[in-house]
Amino acid sequence: MxxxxxxxxxxxxxxxxxxxxxxxxxxxxxxxxxxxxxxxxxxxxxxxxxxxxHFALPFQIYTDEATWDCVATCFFIDCANNIVDFIETIFKILKPGGYWVNLGPLLYHFADQPGERSIEPSYEEVKNILTGVGFKITVEETGMHTAYTQNVRSMLKYEYDSVFFVAMKP
Structure with missing residues (x-):
């Protein structure tokens, strides 16, 4: 399996x-x-x-260092109690020269939930964490209008202001 x-x-x-x-x-x-x-x-x-x-976080499954050429995350990184753990793990599992492609908002699913410990850095702080871990941001776009599980025929639609970036592990 x-x-x-x-x-x-x-x-x-x-x-x-x-x-x-x-x-x-x-x-x-x-x-x-x-x-x-x-x-x-x-x-x-x-x-x-x-x-x-499988109800484990993907980074509990994918832990081997320098294994992946590319990691793509979509509407994902804000699902962590600690986004720094996700960033460090992605850096660890990428091969040197590998890329991380990300798209999504920073809604932080555990924010304001009683009994949950969570950190919610702004995107500016996330960028500092990325570069501090060792990533080089090669592409960046903020304010991207994105939808999530949207039915175009629905009478109600949600739209997010998302962040898109590509970061390289040198």
């Missing part, structure tokens, strides 16, 4: 399948036909495969 970002896949055969799942949506749609479930294209499922949710 190889654990991949929250999923466990164990396969002997490979073919394309779609895994159907339903999630509750409290957002009202203008047409009844828009009230549907979602499908996830899964490229590595076969007849002898299993698919399971």
């Amino acid at each position: 190889k654990q991949l970002s929250g999923l466990e896949l164990g396969c002997r055969e490979f073919k394309l399948k779609k895994v159907q799942y339903k999630r509750k949506q409290y957002i009202k749609k203008s047409k009844a036909k828009d009230h549907t479930g979602n499908s996830i294209p899964v490229h590595a499922l076969g007849t002898h495969c299993s698919l399971k949710k």
Whole structure:
């Protein structure tokens, strides 16, 4: 079994399948036909495969130093109680010359939750942490308008002001 970002896949055969799942949506749609479930294209499922949710953080799984050429995170880094741990781990698992590509807001999921310890640095502080750990920021764009799990036919849409950056490990 190889654990991949929250999923466990164990396969002997490979073919394309779609895994159907339903999630509750409290957002009202203008047409009844828009009230549907979602499908996830899964490229590595076969007849002898299993698919399971994995509730560990990816960085509890991916810990080998200098293993990856690139790490891409999308709407992710603010999910940590301590974003510095994520940044240090990404730096550790990247090979020298490797890139980290990130897109997302800094909402900090544990902020203001009773009993949760959390740090919530501003993006300016995050940039200082990135360079302090050793990253070189090669591309940067702030104020990017992004949507998350949005249905274009919904009568309600959320938009975030996100940060996009590419950082290189020298």
